[in-house]
Amino acid sequence: MNILEEIRIRAKSLKKTIALPEYDDERVLQAAEIATRDQVATIQLIGNPTVIEQKSKSLGISLAGVEIIDHKKDQKKDEYVQSLFELRKGKGLTLQQAEQWLDSTMYYACMMLYHNRIDGIVSGAALSSPDVIRPALQIIKTAPDVKLASSCFLMVVPDCPYGANGVFLYADSGFNPNPNSEELAHIAITTARTATQLLGVEPIVAMLSFSTKGSARHELVNKVIEATAIAHNLKPDLLIDGELQGDAALVPSVAAKKAPESKVAGKANVLIFPDLNAGNICYKLTERLARATAIGPILQGLAKPV
Template sequence: MSNSTILQMATDSIKGKNLKIVFPEGKDPRILEAAIRHKEDGLLIPIVLGDKGQIQKVADENNLKLGDLQIIDPNYDDNFNLLVEKFVEARKGKATKMDAEYLLKKDNNYYGVMLVKAGLADGMVSGAIGTTGDTIRPALQIIKTVPGISRVSGIMIMIGPNGEQYVFADTAVNITLESQEMAEVAIETAYTAKSFGIDPKVALLSFSTKGSARHDLVDKVSKATKKAHEIDPNVPLDGELQFDAAIDPITAKNKVPKSEVAGHANVFIFPDLQAGNIGYKIAQRLGGYKALGPILQGLNAPVNDLSRGCSAEDVYEIAIITASQAINTAN
């Protein structure tokens, strides 16, 4: 396991708590490997969804020993009728009992989310096979967003070769962000960073630093910075900043000498998904950074999305992060 401070802190926080994390994609060998590892080391209680016969076949083909791993087939689960009732209740007239039965049998992501909603699991990890939308859609419909947050966003925790730790957002969910939405993401990301032991200094990024260029895209980031200050004036943040001004003290001294954040930022808010996704992958592939995530924020209970290129180790680590988020949500 990575020796990152964030991951170690999350690991320490969940020890002995017996938190339950559900994995809807039981037919994926990476999911099974991670779930078995968690079952064996006892950090959390994994729940795997799927047809037991198919899961056993995948395990045999990959030399995995299921042991007493908890496997739930939604078609034969004793809690099915209870979850159907709670589904209809949660959708508030937008779904009939028949709709609920169909979705809970057809889509394990819906079943996993309902286990979380009903308190039968503390969080969910999915996306090794399906898309981000497949993971987020049921969560938005059932678990919903925290009051005051208009949308879910995704972060990457970037861990450098020498132990450097940064947070990038939004790297996973929102293709575009208006100034109000960017401001919300900035504040929510600061809170998330703080929950992982990072003292946040937030930079709202642009191709301009404090008016060095003029464009509507620059204005958006500038306005987002002002709105973020209004949401929570106690969060240290600044914008609009170019990346070099945000991270390098010498450049910051030349460009924005009066900024308390420039040159020392550790939380970076990108103006759109294109920039965020490109940015974290450059750091990962050229800079040798480990990318932990994506980690979703803004939901009432933790549901996290995996990359379809994830490893079993990635699944294992995201489950730890998800369990630690469950503690923070409960508090």
């Protein structure tokens, strides 16, 4: 059984309710049909019922069992407008602006999540990353013990002996452009937690660089070294090491030569990149050159799942 099937089985057992705010996207409608048919979750589509009905009918998609929430006429709308105003009035939001914000299905879904009407949101098929992340941070915010939100990609590489049988988390590959050493440490810690929760594996975290254990000297290398030390101090029980080059992180024979004392080198299943350039480029190269399945970006560190 592959990791995606394992996640699907776990999701079915949890019986959660998930909102899909991109109601007029063909892939989202197909996902709603499949998730409902396979009982992966209870699905709520947020949007215009007429548009949803017309589009699903034209595509031959059955939405039997899918609940449709008209965010313009929902009975909870006035309550959500007032609640959003109270949340953001300290930032200058007016009551009229709160009502305008909730014309957006993504903002509306976030208010539903904030009020525990749903268990999570899946979005980003049609909306840009900023249009997903902004309302999530403004309304849901980060978890109490998390310094900053970040993202990761679940990478499933076929016929790969490395990582967790070819399964990896790459971070941050979609959100933080140039984290400093402290931020990088927190990204590593949060991604390790995601590995435990999502994959059910012990996270083995490699802090990646163009240097392995002092093979090069540069301020960019220093950032990774400092981030590793900070993560060690914050989470002494976390299996994490750096700085490591990609081959030293993954390949046991290379690790034996370049970092023989490391408990992470040659075994890593969580790869932490020094910046968004490296993380984003690498996940796309892995996806195309290794024919990998890339799932994400997965937001992590929020108080509730988005």
